[in-house]
Amino acid sequence: MADLLDEDKLEEIKEAFGMFDTEDKGTIPLKDLGTLLRALGDQPTEADLEDTVLQINAISNAVPPPDQKPAPAEGEEGDPPTEQQEEQEREPPSSPPKSAFKASEVKGTLDLKSFLTVCGKRLSKERDKEAELRSAFKMIDKEGTGMINAATLRHIMVTLGEKLDDEDADDMVYEADTDHDGQINWEEFCEILLEMEK
Numbered sequence: 439m440a441d442l443l444d445e446d447k448l449e450e451i452k453e454a455f456g457m458f459d460t461e462d463k464g465t466i467p468l469k470d471l472g473t474l475l476r477a478l479g480d481q482p483t484e485a486d487l488e489d490t491v492l493q494i495n496a497i498s499n500a501v502p503p504p505d506q507k508p509a510p511a512e513g514e515e516g517d518p519p520t521e522q523q524e525e526q527e528r529e530p531p532s533s534p535p536k537s538a539f540k541a542s543e544v545k546g547t548l549d550l551k552s553f554l555t556v557c558g559k560r561l562s563k564e565r566d567k568e569a570e571l572r573s574a575f576k577m578i579d580k581e582g583t584g585m586i587n588a589a590t591l592r593h594i595m596v597t598l599g600e601k602l603d604d605e606d607a608d609d610m611v612y613e614a615d616t617d618h619d620g621q622i623n624w625e626e627f628c629e630i631l632l633e634m635e636k
Contacts, residue, residue: 465547585621
């Protein structure tokens, strides 16, 4: 994922990561992930952070904290359960928990390589471009329906920015409006703009 980042962005990420690596071990506390992302200009939600932590754990580069014992291997017996653990197993849950995720309670550490692997795209210019496209789409989709009128989009393409001639604009809108209902959805909108960049 580091290949999605230009040299300046990669340097910015390394510098920010280093500020959180206060013990100079090459890792940061996983609980600081949200703060690091915000320092780099991202605005992750709790759900984003939960998903990111799960991805980091899935690639197994998140190192467990030193006080956490590894799970016993298959066929081995671990420590006997405590009274509290046995009691929790006997009690049925009162209601399904909402998201129990709390970024401040996440344990473990994160190295730079894992951070770049999981968060590289999120911090790349590609992500910035998508945000710009979404913003442009929302400005045209004033009612928030998720659709924009093909005729309105054609008008914008012919009169604003890098102006297209009528024929090119008609062709692009026709090709992008795959169901030919006169409405352009988000995916169709992206197709048009990516075609314009060629």
